[in-house]
Amino acid sequence: MRTYRELFAAPEFTPLFLTGTLQVAAQAVSGLALGTLVYAATGSPLLSALSMFGPSLAQVVGATVLLSAADRVPPRAATCALALFSALGTAVQAVPGLPVPAVFAVLLVLGATASLGGGVRYGLLNEIVARDGYLLGRSVLNMSTGATQICGYAVGGLLVTALSPRGTLLTAAALHLAAAAVARLGLRRRPPRAAGRPSVAETWRGNARLWSSAPRRYVYLALWVPNGLIVGCESLFVPYAPGNAGLLLACAALGMLVGDTLAGRFLPPRWRERLGAPLRLLLAAPYLVFALQPALPLAVAAVGLASVGFSAGLLLQERLMALTPDELSGHALGLHSSGLLTMQGVGAALAGAVAQLTSPATAMAVMAAASVAVTLALAPGLRPEKPRSEGSEVPGTGGGGSKAGGLSPTGRTKAPAEGGAQEV
Numbered sequence: 001m002r003t004y005r006e007l008f009a010a011p012e013f014t015p016l017f018l019t020g021t022l023q024v025a026a027q028a029v030s031g032l033a034l035g036t037l038v039y040a041a042t043g044s045p046l047l048s049a050l051s052m053f054g055p056s057l058a059q060v061v062g063a064t065v066l067l068s069a070a071d072r073v074p075p076r077a078a079t080c081a082l083a084l085f086s087a088l089g090t091a092v093q094a095v096p097g098l099p100v101p102a103v104f105a106v107l108l109v110l111g112a113t114a115s116l117g118g119g120v121r122y123g124l125l126n127e128i129v130a131r132d133g134y135l136l137g138r139s140v141l142n143m144s145t146g147a148t149q150i151c152g153y154a155v156g157g158l159l160v161t162a163l164s165p166r167g168t169l170l171t172a173a174a175l176h177l178a179a180a181a182v183a184r185l186g187l188r189r190r191p192p193r194a195a196g197r198p199s200v201a202e203t204w205r206g207n208a209r210l211w212s213s214a215p216r217r218y219v220y221l222a223l224w225v226p227n228g229l230i231v232g233c234e235s236l237f238v239p240y241a242p243g244n245a246g247l248l249l250a251c252a253a254l255g256m257l258v259g260d261t262l263a264g265r266f267l268p269p270r271w272r273e274r275l276g277a278p279l280r281l282l283l284a285a286p287y288l289v290f291a292l293q294p295a296l297p298l299a300v301a302a303v304g305l306a307s308v309g310f311s312a313g314l315l316l317q318e319r320l321m322a323l324t325p326d327e328l329s330g331h332a333l334g335l336h337s338s339g340l341l342t343m344q345g346v347g348a349a350l351a352g353a354v355a356q357l358t359s360p361a362t363a364m365a366v367m368a369a370a371s372v373a374v375t376l377a378l379a380p381g382l383r384p385e386k387p388r389s390e391g392s393e394v395p396g397t398g399g400g401g402s403k404a405g406g407l408s409p410t411g412r413t414k415a416p417a418e419g420g421a422q423e424v
Helices: 004-009 013-042 045-065 067-071 075-093 100-128 131-186 200-211 214-234 245-266 269-282 285-292 296-322 326-357 360-382
Strands: none
Touching: 004 013, 004 131, 013 045, 013 075, 013 100, 013 131, 013 245, 045 100, 045 200, 045 326, 067 100, 067 200, 067 326, 075 100, 075 131, 100 131, 100 326, 131 245, 131 296, 200 214, 200 326, 214 245, 214 285, 214 296, 214 326, 214 360, 245 269, 245 296, 269 285, 269 296, 269 360, 285 296, 285 360, 296 326, 326 360
């Protein structure tokens, strides 16, 4: 599966694509509305940042309690239920006079339950497309995320002005309802991918099994920490440029769209390993210019350029899936998604706290410098490994070897196991 035509010809990919697109649109619109609403009510950069990205902190609860369900519940039913719950929670946030603490309580509940979403959705993608089509499929979903965020933040800014933040929240709730309807009508009923009942104990066992591998640990940390710190920069767009936050967010989404398009469709395999480290540095380096408190045109250019670096995640997830057994694919992707969103929430909290003591521009430069430092510190553990001739450990048994008994020089499994699921 090498072309977009082949991808969209796959049964059920289009409904999955549309479901994800509607949910991303709802999240973009509601995030901007909540950030504006909370900042107007409190005048606090910290609270504004947390209202946009703080729910991600609750992902850690789901990662430690709920993730075993990602492979043990029917995917269609779980997708519909999560979308309906998001619609209800978003509508509650639009209630006039709802106190700010109540807004955050709802956000945390939504974040905890949404922790299942990544594992269910991307595990289902792994079933819908051929194994050699996962990278292309995931890159298309990422491209859709970027394009939808561009439109969502732009339209969200207009809706906040035309309808008020609360009217915008109701629009987001309607988008979540539409996502639930598309999933119900377009996806077929499938059995769970793994046997057994989901439980906290199963979640902990799966997490321990995934974390026991040193190569996977480095990949997870590289996926989570630098990304989360840069999202902390994005969480300060509202206090940095209150009248142009939607423009900055849209430019960030545009840069991500460009990066995912290039990495997912046009980047030859021989270049993936070479460009991984430069892309991870590109994600943070342009934000250092905010130490100079740049004018809007330069800020827009820096944000757009930096966001191309988000495509490094596609290459890292390719390695993650090569190191993960099939029966844990949903759990592994759910752990990636939950950890990523948790670190984004941590990044937003850290950025907001630094901004509270200094300024939004200074805080963005500090977060960028921290992201560069983490990327450089993790670089040795992400270097390609040579194949092991003996004693290689199979993923899931407590070691970090590949499915084929060793990693190829590109960090993927050797044939015939090559071609497994890949992800951003």
